[in-house]
Amino acid sequence: MKNILEIRNLQTEFSTEQGAVQAVRGVSITLGEKEVLGIVGESGSGKSQTMFSVMGLLSANGKITSGEILLNGEDISPLAFTSEKEYEKRMEKLRGNDMAMIFQDPMTFLNPVLRIDTQLMEPILNHTNLSKEEARKQAIELMRKVGIPSPESRMKQYPHQFSGGMRQRIIIAMALACNPQVIIADEPTTALDVTIQAQVLDLISNLKHEINSSIIMITHDLGVVASICDRIAIMYGGKIVEVGTDEDIFYDPKHPYTIGLLSCVHNPEEESKELKPIPGSPPDLLDPPKGCPFVDRCEKAMKICKEQMPSVSVFSNTHECSCWLHHEMALKGGDVK
Amino acid sequence: MSEEILKVEDLKTYFDVTKGLLSKKQIVKAVDGVSFTIYKNETFGLVGESGCGKSTLGRTIVKIYDPTGGKIEYKQKDITKIKGAELKQFRKSVQMIFQDPYASLNSRMTVGEIIREPMEIHHIYDTSEERDNRVRELLNIVGLKADHIRRYPHEFSGGQRQRIGIARTLALNPDFIVCDEPISALDVSIQAQVINLLEKIQKEMGISYLFIAHDLSMVKHISDRIGVMYLGNLVEVGPSDDVYHNPLHPYTKALLSAVPVPDPKLAKSKKRIVLEGELPSPINPPSGCRFRTRCPNATERCAKERPGMVQVGQRQVACFLYEK
Numbered sequence: 001m002k003n004i005l006e007i008r009n010l011q012t013e014f015s016t017e018q019g020a021v022q023a024v025r026g027v028s029i030t031l032g033e034k035e036v037l038g039i040v041g042e043s044g045s046g047k048s049q050t051m052f053s054v055m056g057l058l059s060a061n062g063k064i065t066s067g068e069i070l071l072n073g074e075d076i077s078p079l080a081f082t083s084e085k086e087y088e089k090r091m092e093k094l095r096g097n098d099m100a101m102i103f104q105d106p107m108t109f110l111n112p113v114l115r116i117d118t119q120l121m122e123p124i125l126n127h128t129n130l131s132k133e134e135a136r137k138q139a140i141e142l143m144r145k146v147g148i149p150s151p152e153s154r155m156k157q158y159p160h161q162f163s164g165g166m167r168q169r170i171i172i173a174m175a176l177a178c179n180p181q182v183i184i185a186d187e188p189t190t191a192l193d194v195t196i197q198a199q200v201l202d203l204i205s206n207l208k209h210e211i212n213s214s215i216i217m218i219t220h221d222l223g224v225v226a227s228i229c230d231r232i233a234i235m236y237g238g239k240i241v242e243v244g245t246d247e248d249i250f251y252d253p254k255h256p257y258t259i260g261l262l263s264c265v266h267n268p269e270e271e272s273k274e275l276k277p278i279p280g281s282p283p284d285l286l287d288p289p290k291g292c293p294f295v296d297r298c299e300k301a302m303k304i305c306k307e308q309m310p311s312v313s314v315f316s317n318t319h320e321c322s323c324w325l326h327h328e329m330a331l332k333g334g335d336v337k
Numbered sequence: 338m339s340e341e342i343l344k345v346e347d348l349k350t351y352f353d354v355t356k357g358l359l360s361k362k363q364i365v366k367a368v369d370g371v372s373f374t375i376y377k378n379e380t381f382g383l384v385g386e387s388g389c390g391k392s393t394l395g396r397t398i399v400k401i402y403d404p405t406g407g408k409i410e411y412k413q414k415d416i417t418k419i420k421g422a423e424l425k426q427f428r429k430s431v432q433m434i435f436q437d438p439y440a441s442l443n444s445r446m447t448v449g450e451i452i453r454e455p456m457e458i459h460h461i462y463d464t465s466e467e468r469d470n471r472v473r474e475l476l477n478i479v480g481l482k483a484d485h486i487r488r489y490p491h492e493f494s495g496g497q498r499q500r501i502g503i504a505r506t507l508a509l510n511p512d513f514i515v516c517d518e519p520i521s522a523l524d525v526s527i528q529a530q531v532i533n534l535l536e537k538i539q540k541e542m543g544i545s546y547l548f549i550a551h552d553l554s555m556v557k558h559i560s561d562r563i564g565v566m567y568l569g570n571l572v573e574v575g576p577s578d579d580v581y582h583n584p585l586h587p588y589t590k591a592l593l594s595a596v597p598v599p600d601p602k603l604a605k606s607k608k609r610i611v612l613e614g615e616l617p618s619p620i621n622p623p624s625g626c627r628f629r630t631r632c633p634n635a636t637e638r639c640a641k642e643r644p645g646m647v648q649v650g651q652r653q654v655a656c657f658l659y660e661k
Contacts, residue, residue, distance in 0.1 A: 266557070
């Protein structure tokens with residue numbers, strides 16, 4: 001499988017009054033062609049900031065301090081450009097055209113004073129040579145594709161005339177407008193009700209077969225990931241702790257955090273069991289732990305976990321995890337140093 | 338079943354949302370004729386989508402809102418219209434845990450002051466020392482440290498703040514707590530901590546819960562019985578396992594099929610009943626059965642008459658499909 005997007009050892013920091021918050025601490029991940037990759041983590045795990053780094057959408061106090069972001073082999077991290085201006089120029093070409101983003105809150109993403117047609121035609125007019133009439137036709141086609149009834153008349157309406165689910169469909173239509181290679185969806189269904197969430201998830205999984213884009217789905221909801229993703233990365237404390245296919249992660253989790261996360265959620269199809277919460281709370285990324293970020297909450301923590309970040313253990317060509325428990329020394333039964 | 342603690346009969350809560358003096362009167366029927374009973378030591382889960390009236394129902398029961406009609410009985414006593422000293426007495430026994438742990442704690446008060454305040458209002462204990470001791474004890478119960486007493490809410494994480502909120506509700510030794518989406522603002526790994534805490538408290542102190550949530554899998558986990566709400570009406574009530582594994586009402590069926598399951602094989606093969614359209618406006622709800630505009634089984638009769646509750650085994654369901 002060809003890699004569309006490849007992130008190598010990405011590090012992103014935010015300068016705050018208290019010091020530098022190391023939100024992303026060396027993330028490496030690849031996204032294959034037509035693949036749906038889920039990035040799962042709790043708030044503050046760095047999942048959204050990783051993707052904002054890719055899109056060049058970090059807030060003013062955030063910056064990428066090292067790493068590469070390869071889109072079809074071209075490094076698009078700001079570090080690869082000679083000036084800020086050049087980086088912005090390149091990103092403006094890429095955003096909306098090659099990479100698009102779907103945001104969490106459909107209520108705040110659309111401009112309330114512009115009609116839907118204006119907003120939906122904007123990316124098309126900006127990135128293609130189509131005339132206004134052709135762009136309108138394409139926009140209507142897009143609205144039909146995402147399941148908005150009578151698109152011709154609804155085009156002329158304003159965002160407040162649409163419900164939450166419908167607005168999210170419009171945002172999806174905007175993301176699809178220029179057939180991007182990568183679509184990044186940041187918690188696209190979190191703000192929606194369950195039945196509306198089901199509609200949107202159905203839409204995304206149907207679109208998956210129709211369009212040629214690869215999708216990155218950022219979410220904290222394990223149910224959502226299970227229903228839609230091919231491959232899953234689990235993030236914790238600014239690092240990816242485990243990567244695998246959906247079945248690797250759900251049926252054969254290796255990292256204690258992944259295992260903990262799965263036992264915190266109740267699978268309603270099964271009999272009620274006692275939930276096993278993970279004690280404590282996530283690490284402070286102002287002063288991240290030297291070793292494994294999960295060490296303070298891990299019941300299997302060893303001495304070395306506090307001191308050194310574990311290396312990556314490879315279980316199969318799809319399944320990897322960073323944990324000392326799977327280091328060959330630990331597997332031999334000895335305590336790792 | 339043991340004795341009743343709360344009984345709600347045909348409860349209605351309407352809000353007047355008329356804009357302007359001369360415009361047509363507009364009424365939101367947030368809760369429109371709901372009846373159910375909660376027994377002692379029981380957890381009753383109330384689920385529904387946003388706008389279905391579940392939070393309004395919870396707030397009407399603790400008397401934050403005045404009901405427009407119907408009757409609320411608490412411990413066999415009609416409390417629908419109580420006022421003054423009686424109301425204060427009632428509030429001592431019934432408490433509420435709120436959804437947003439960032440908004441429900443006063444950021445200018447220390448944790449100690451927050452938890453002590455209800456005891457001061459209701460004159461429990463005579464000296465502030467006794468109260469402080471009780472605060473420390475409560476902090477201990479909810480899994481915080483006694484020396485947190487002098488800290489401010491901003492020094493705590495979301496899960497810890499929710500624990501402070503729980504400690505505050507326990508300060509008065511209530512018999513009944515309304516939990517209004519207590520975990521939906523929290524991370525997954527923290528949600529389980531709070532759920533386990535609520536279960537522990539229930540076991541130790543014999544408290545009954547009304548647990549309001551939109552996350553069906555958590556509700557099923559914690560509840561003994563579940564009520565499903567749609568647009569101000571209760572459409573199905575029954576033991577949680579029954580409702581979950583064999584939903585009767587077409588809305589419950591659709592709602593449950595929409596829940597994403599944390600299991601890729603099941604989730605990808607699961608057939609979802611995708612409901613067409615959106616929730617109608619509660620200002621102008623559909624005639625007859627509220628769900629008929631989105632119901633795959635709707636008939637002409639559903640538009641004309643409003644279905645009453647039908648008893649099916651241990652369950653009650655408001656749908657003509659189950660009438661004999």
